[in-house]
Amino acid sequence: MSHEYVPEIATDRNGKKHEVQGWQGDTYGGKLGFWLFMLTEIMMFGALFLTLTYYYSLHHQDFIEASSHLNRLLGGTNTVVLLVSALTMGLGLLKMRAGDVKGAKLMIYATIILAFIFLGIKAVEWTEEYNHGVFLGLDALQSGNEHSRPFGQILFYGMYFTMTGLHGVHIIIGIGLMVWLLKRINAGKVTTEHNILHFNIALYWDLVHLIWVFVFPYYYMIGAGHGH
Amino acid sequence: MDINTYKAQRAGYYKVLGGLLLLTAITFIQPHMFLQNATFGVQLMIGAVKAWLIVMYYMHMKGETLIGWTVVFAMTLVAFFFIVVMVDVDHFQNMEGSHITSQPHIEVDYGHHTASHEE
Numbered sequence: 001m002s003h004e005y006v007p008e009i010a011t012d013r014n015g016k017k018h019e020v021q022g023w024q025g026d027t028y029g030g031k032l033g034f035w036l037f038m039l040t041e042i043m044m045f046g047a048l049f050l051t052l053t054y055y056y057s058l059h060h061q062d063f064i065e066a067s068s069h070l071n072r073l074l075g076g077t078n079t080v081v082l083l084v085s086a087l088t089m090g091l092g093l094l095k096m097r098a099g100d101v102k103g104a105k106l107m108i109y110a111t112i113i114l115a116f117i118f119l120g121i122k123a124v125e126w127t128e129e130y131n132h133g134v135f136l137g138l139d140a141l142q143s144g145n146e147h148s149r150p151f152g153q154i155l156f157y158g159m160y161f162t163m164t165g166l167h168g169v170h171i172i173i174g175i176g177l178m179v180w181l182l183k184r185i186n187a188g189k190v191t192t193e194h195n196i197l198h199f200n201i202a203l204y205w206d207l208v209h210l211i212w213v214f215v216f217p218y219y220y221m222i223g224a225g226h227g228h
Numbered sequence: 229m230d231i232n233t234y235k236a237q238r239a240g241y242y243k244v245l246g247g248l249l250l251l252t253a254i255t256f257i258q259p260h261m262f263l264q265n266a267t268f269g270v271q272l273m274i275g276a277v278k279a280w281l282i283v284m285y286y287m288h289m290k291g292e293t294l295i296g297w298t299v300v301f302a303m304t305l306v307a308f309f310f311i312v313v314m315v316d317v318d319h320f321q322n323m324e325g326s327h328i329t330s331q332p333h334i335e336v337d338y339g340h341h342t343a344s345h346e347e
Contacts, residue, residue: 046306050306055328090286151329
């Protein structure tokens with residue numbers, strides 16, 4: 001299969017053909033545009049972290065108590081899984097630029113597998129929490145009944161499920177983007193010379209990793225060393 | 229990209245991976261080994277160092293002037309909102325009527341008599 005760049009051709013009303021001057025030829029523009037999109041993501045998650053910090057300052061002890069009950073082994077394993085996946089994604093881009101298209105595809109497949117492992121571990125963790133009666137909609141996280149957790153813990157778990165859930169959605173989107181990238185590579189649309197799509201999807205994956213770098217200590221580690 | 233550049237960049241990726249793994253290990257041992265009274269701050273500091281490594285080396289921000297300043301501007305805005313809100317929190321004046329503090333005391337006026345309950 002050829003991996004040469006195939007220009008897109010548009011035909012005007014007189015039947016004359018023109019090469020489409022699209023994003024594939026504008027690497028810097030593509031990069032800058034994608035960074036602007038990522039900044040909106042940073043501001044969205046930034047607002048959530050701000051809310052979390054605000055609640056933490058109001059319900060200090062409840063947050064530490066709730067955090068001490070989270071499964072740090074599973075959370076930590078996911079941290080390492082994402083860390084390694086960021087490496088495989090980066091190596092994939094390097095291989096693509098060096099002309100090793102097969103190696104690049106292998107690295108993307110490895111990243112997809114690691115992403116599924118992350119989601120699997122997260123599913124186990126949420127199931128464990130559900131079985132302990134701690135999940136959105138269950139009595140423990142509703143105020144005003146005999147099973148209610150302290151108010152600060154309700155806020156903590158509400159934010160925890162919201163933010164890890166939103167992060168999980170980003171992981172699923174990332175898997176979809178990587179599958180799409182593989183299709184574009186197979187179609188010869190992403191090549192050694194024209195790899196801005198690969199570059200931007202690698203950037204997206206690093207952003208997903210970056211968000212987890214703060215999610216993990218905020219939720220799992222603030223209660224570490226408090227007896228659970 | 230020639231083979232030497234590829235090898236040099238790949239070696240850089242592995243070095244950053246080593247640094248990130250080391251910082252992750254420190255994340256785990258810190259609450260049990262040192263600065264236990266400042267876990268929240270220390271954990272966020274470690275997170276900030278990890279984020280810096282990721283942004284600079286994995287996200288290729290090193291040497292990117294225009295995009296770099298765009299990111300700095302956005303982060304400054306977020307930091308500004310953080311500071312303003314935290315100062316506001318320090319001067320919180322509505323504990324009684326708040327829905328984000330525990331057990332707000334709510335007065336409900338039913339016309340002739342007033343009921344009082346706690347959530």
